[in-house]
Amino acid sequence: MRAALIAAARTLFVEKGYADTATPEIVAAAGVTRGALYHHFEDKKALFAAVVAKEARAVSEEIESASLGSATARDALLDGTRAYFDALAAPGRIRLLLLDGPSVLEMDAMQRLNGETSEASLKAGIRDLFAASRKPADRLDAVTDLLGAAFDRAVLAIAAGADRKDYEQAIAALIDGLVR
Structure with a gap:
């Protein structure tokens, strides 16, 4: 049921x-x-939270699956980027996770959920990238927040008709800039 x-x-x-x-x-x-x-x-909002959580876990699983066999930390982040773009292209996910989710469940609840799902994968990937390039991870949380916001903005732009390849290349440039 x-x-x-x-x-x-x-x-x-x-x-x-x-x-x-x-x-x-x-x-x-x-x-x-x-x-x-x-x-x-408990109520409609609790049901909505369950729907959003299920979608967030599915996105996270797709990212993890896509980046599992990546040769380098950089490759894992780029494979994860493509997987995130693919996952959010599934009908309804943008509305649930990026539009209605934050307004209905409020930012704190969405941040907790993201921290347990796709953002956790992103943070691990950035941590691995920093370690591979011998960079200190002292700004790991801030970098994760900013790059996560860039991913969400890219998904919204792509959904509105922007060229996905442009955004994939821009994300790659951001990732490469982290370790220069």
């Missing part, structure tokens, strides 16, 4: 947005009762 609620809610949150999705629609789409919804989730 929980999985059916999450799947139905995801579809509706993507199609209509969080604000315009009502819980009766979710339970009807999931084929469950309203009582079942409230047995598994």
Whole structure:
């Protein structure tokens, strides 16, 4: 039942947005009762948080999978970049993770979730890059925050029609600049 609620809610949150999705629609789409919804989730916001968390974990898994066999720390970051761009191209993910997620769940909750998922991968990759180039990791958190923001901005630009290759090359230049 929980999985059916999450799947139905995801579809509706993507199609209509969080604000315009009502819980009766979710339970009807999931084929469950309203009582079942409230047995598994405190409210619509808690259900939305579960949807967003599932999407964030899926993105993180795609990044980890893509960068697992990379030859160098730099290659792992670039492979992860491409995987992030691919993962966020999945229908609805930008809306859930970059638009509605931060406004509904607030920044603190989204930052915690990101810190446990894709941002954790990014931080590990940057740490490995610094270690491979013998650079101190004293600004690791700040660099991770800034590069993460660059990834999100790139995804939004690509979704709006910008050339993905331009953004891949720009991210590569940023990564290379970290170790010069």
